[in-house]
Amino acid sequence: MMSNRIVIAAIALAGALLAGPALAAEEGGGHSTPHIDRVDWSFAGIFGTYDEHQLQRGFQVYREVCASCHSARLFAFRNLSEEGGPGFSEAQVRALAAEYQVPDDSADGETRAAIPADRWPSPYPSDQAARDANGGALPPDFSVLAKARGVSDPFPTWAFNYFTAYQEGGVDYIHALLTGYEEAPEGFDLQPGQYYNEVYPGHAISMPPPLVDGVVDYADAEAGGAEVPETVEQYSRDVSAFMMWLAEPHLASRKAAGFRVILFLVLFAGLMYATKSRIWKGIEH
Amino acid sequence: MDFPTPKNLNYFWTFGAILVMCLGIQIITGIVLAMHYTPNIAMAFDSVEHIRRDVNGGRIIQAVHAVGASMFFAALYIHIFRGLYFGSYKAPREILWILGVIIFILTMATAFMGYILPWGQMSFWGATVITNIFSAVPIVGESLQVLLRGGFAVGNPTLNRFFSLHYLLPFIIAAVVALHIWALHVPGNNNPIGVEVKSKRDTVPFHPYYTMKDMFAMVVFLIPFAWFVFFAPDILGHPDNYIQANSQVTPEHIVPEWYLLPFYTILRAIDFNVLFIDSKLGGVIAMAGSMLLLVVLPWLDRSPVRSGNFRPLFRWFYWLFVINFIGLTYLGAQPAEGIYTLLAKICVAYYFIYFLVILPLLSRIETPKPLPTSISESVLKKAHA
Numbered sequence: 001m002m003s004n005r006i007v008i009a010a011i012a013l014a015g016a017l018l019a020g021p022a023l024a025a026e027e028g029g030g031h032s033t034p035h036i037d038r039v040d041w042s043f044a045g046i047f048g049t050y051d052e053h054q055l056q057r058g059f060q061v062y063r064e065v066c067a068s069c070h071s072a073r074l075f076a077f078r079n080l081s082e083e084g085g086p087g088f089s090e091a092q093v094r095a096l097a098a099e100y101q102v103p104d105d106s107a108d109g110e111t112r113a114a115i116p117a118d119r120w121p122s123p124y125p126s127d128q129a130a131r132d133a134n135g136g137a138l139p140p141d142f143s144v145l146a147k148a149r150g151v152s153d154p155f156p157t158w159a160f161n162y163f164t165a166y167q168e169g170g171v172d173y174i175h176a177l178l179t180g181y182e183e184a185p186e187g188f189d190l191q192p193g194q195y196y197n198e199v200y201p202g203h204a205i206s207m208p209p210p211l212v213d214g215v216v217d218y219a220d221a222e223a224g225g226a227e228v229p230e231t232v233e234q235y236s237r238d239v240s241a242f243m244m245w246l247a248e249p250h251l252a253s254r255k256a257a258g259f260r261v262i263l264f265l266v267l268f269a270g271l272m273y274a275t276k277s278r279i280w281k282g283i284e285h
Numbered sequence: 286m287d288f289p290t291p292k293n294l295n296y297f298w299t300f301g302a303i304l305v306m307c308l309g310i311q312i313i314t315g316i317v318l319a320m321h322y323t324p325n326i327a328m329a330f331d332s333v334e335h336i337r338r339d340v341n342g343g344r345i346i347q348a349v350h351a352v353g354a355s356m357f358f359a360a361l362y363i364h365i366f367r368g369l370y371f372g373s374y375k376a377p378r379e380i381l382w383i384l385g386v387i388i389f390i391l392t393m394a395t396a397f398m399g400y401i402l403p404w405g406q407m408s409f410w411g412a413t414v415i416t417n418i419f420s421a422v423p424i425v426g427e428s429l430q431v432l433l434r435g436g437f438a439v440g441n442p443t444l445n446r447f448f449s450l451h452y453l454l455p456f457i458i459a460a461v462v463a464l465h466i467w468a469l470h471v472p473g474n475n476n477p478i479g480v481e482v483k484s485k486r487d488t489v490p491f492h493p494y495y496t497m498k499d500m501f502a503m504v505v506f507l508i509p510f511a512w513f514v515f516f517a518p519d520i521l522g523h524p525d526n527y528i529q530a531n532s533q534v535t536p537e538h539i540v541p542e543w544y545l546l547p548f549y550t551i552l553r554a555i556d557f558n559v560l561f562i563d564s565k566l567g568g569v570i571a572m573a574g575s576m577l578l579l580v581v582l583p584w585l586d587r588s589p590v591r592s593g594n595f596r597p598l599f600r601w602f603y604w605l606f607v608i609n610f611i612g613l614t615y616l617g618a619q620p621a622e623g624i625y626t627l628l629a630k631i632c633v634a635y636y637f638i639y640f641l642v643i644l645p646l647l648s649r650i651e652t653p654k655p656l657p658t659s660i661s662e663s664v665l666k667k668a669h670a
Contacts, residue, residue, distance in 0.1 A: 046516050073331075074331065074335075074338065140528075143334065144334060144527045147519055147527045148524050148525065148527035148528045149524055161517075161520065165512075165516040165520070166520075167517055167519060169524070170524060201537075249338065250338075250344055254344060254345070254515055254518075255515060255516060257345065257515060258511065258512075258515025258516050259515075261514075261515060262508060262511050262512065262515070265504060265507050265508050266508065268504050269504040269505050272497070272500055272504050273501055275497060275501075276497045276498050276500075276501045279493050280494060280497075283292060283494070284292070284661075284665060284667075284668045285292040285293050285294075285489075285664055
């Protein structure tokens with residue numbers, strides 16, 4: 001009887017303590033944004049890993065479209081050939097890096113061709129220069145942007161997020177943002193240089209719609225990859241996936257380690273329980 | 286190791302050992318992180334990302350440290366609420382309890398300072414809000430605030446001194462933990478029926494019985510810990526902290542980490558002036574009071590019966606207190622507007638009424654259920670039931 005009560009109390013307390021952080025985290029980013037559809041990402045869930053082809057396509061979108069305004073200061077060329085990423089070969093990365101000039105005080109003319117160890121060169125020399133070129137708005141750095149955005153789920157959806165390990169709020173938001181450009185509704189006051197976006201907080205965004213159908217000619221298809229549509233929807237998925245990888249380049253190895261660790265802990269706990277039971281055998285408690 | 290321990294302890298009594306493990310994990314991972322971290326406002330944010338991206342094993346060490354803070358507090362709250370239910374604060378364990386309250390407050394301070402170090406938006410604005418609190422202290426408030434910040438606003442000196450203190454405080458916590466364990470060894474453990482140990486038959490030696498049970502519980506505790514570290518390392522944090530601190534842009538809502546939310550709600554709930562005390566100072570008094578109240582708890586609850594199992598009335602108020610505390614946590618994450626401010630006031634009121642009115646009153650009016658004469662008797666009855 002006593003132990004029943006303890007079990008009930010334990011469940012209640014455990015539930016309560018789990019609910020605490022859950023309730024707290026409900027207040028995610030993107031507070032005043034409308035409902036954001038969840039995309040079926042290949043890297044979602046505990047078994048999820050990146051799709052190499054998607055990352056290569058996303059990288060191409062970033063390189064040809066986004067990179068003209070958005071920096072990615074923590075992104076190194078060498079990351080592109082690391083395991084679990086877009087899967088470029090080291091030779092490809094070396095050739096790619098050589099196409100870019102990076103600042104270097106010790107080189108002639110203060111710039112030189114990049115090597116794989118270099119970081120991705122920023123499009124502007126300073127934040128102020130970036131603002132001047134963009135009508136006062138600062139294009140955010142892409143390095144961890146996919147983790148710097150979130151969606152707030154209504155009750156009780158968020159409670160399940162702890163058990164499904166839902167970590168894709170940021171990319172869901174970015175995908176929704178890139179596909180969320182619309183005509184401003186009647187009477188909505190837009191300043192010059194602003195555009196109406198359904199999911200952007202306040203709806204007035206300074207970034208012009210960056211993607212149009214056909215703007216990027218996917219190299220992956222030519223190289224024998226699967227034929228993918230060259231549409232805004234596809235581009236925004238691919239570049240969002242790429243941004244997730246930028247923010248979390250070692251996601252696959254992290255999850256793989258997690259399986260090994262948890263399997264070990266479960267087996268170890270079983271052995272510990274057996275030992276504990278053996279020791280306590282015959283002691284009424 | 287032959288410390289005689291009541292043989293009827295349930296699994297809630299394993300959280301003490303779990304907390305020692307948590308402190309150990311935080312200190313070890315923290316020392317390694319400090320080898321790679323740069324406490325400078327221009328470099329702190331990138332240096333944390335450098336640890337996660339470029340340092341061997343860094344992403345696991347960093348995630349263990351960040352998730353570890355949440356797990357530490359989860360265990361800490363279970364440990365405290367266990368003490369509240371089973372009356373572990375009552376004589377002769379007042380010193381043990383007070384040392385525990387000191388550890389709790391020191392841990393909150395340490396966790397808060399640790400959260401500043403990644404220098405994200407929530408770090409910066411959290412530091413701004415919390416250091417602002419100190420300016421409410423009469424007469425010395427302004428100087429105190431400047432001393433804490435190392436200037437008139439949160440900046441590089443703030444980050445440096447918080448880093449220094451964040452490194453120092455865990456060792457002070459470890460020292461108080463040593464005192465806490467010493468203070469435990471004088472009167473011995475409380476137990477789920479709250480009846481003191483009467484004879485040797487009531488106890489078993491700590492080793493191997495409780496060393497083994499505690500180690501088993503630690504391993505089980507590491508399973509959800511690992512779940513968060515490897516599968517959802519960011520879910521307990523706030524996305525805004527992946528934006529580098531910017532004194533020019535205020536986040537829409539400034540929210541502390543979940544484990545500080547109940548006290549943040551108490552701080553914010555006082556939005557009215559009381560006589561010569563303005564709302565700001567009132568909030569600070571309420572928040573400080575809510576923690577200091579725990580110190581005098583042994584003298585507020587005069588009921589001679591320790592365990593909530595034998596206190597039919599107490600149990601109702603206790604579980605309401607637990608729900609209320611979760612309510613305080615929830616409200617801390619909500620904007621201070623509309624219905625939330627009213628709910629916050631109700632929850633804060635119950636928090637104080639529970640300690641100041643209900644517990645003293647209950648000890649007078651409640652008729653406890655008959656207590657077993659000894660631990661052995663209760664254990665044997667359970668075995669035959």
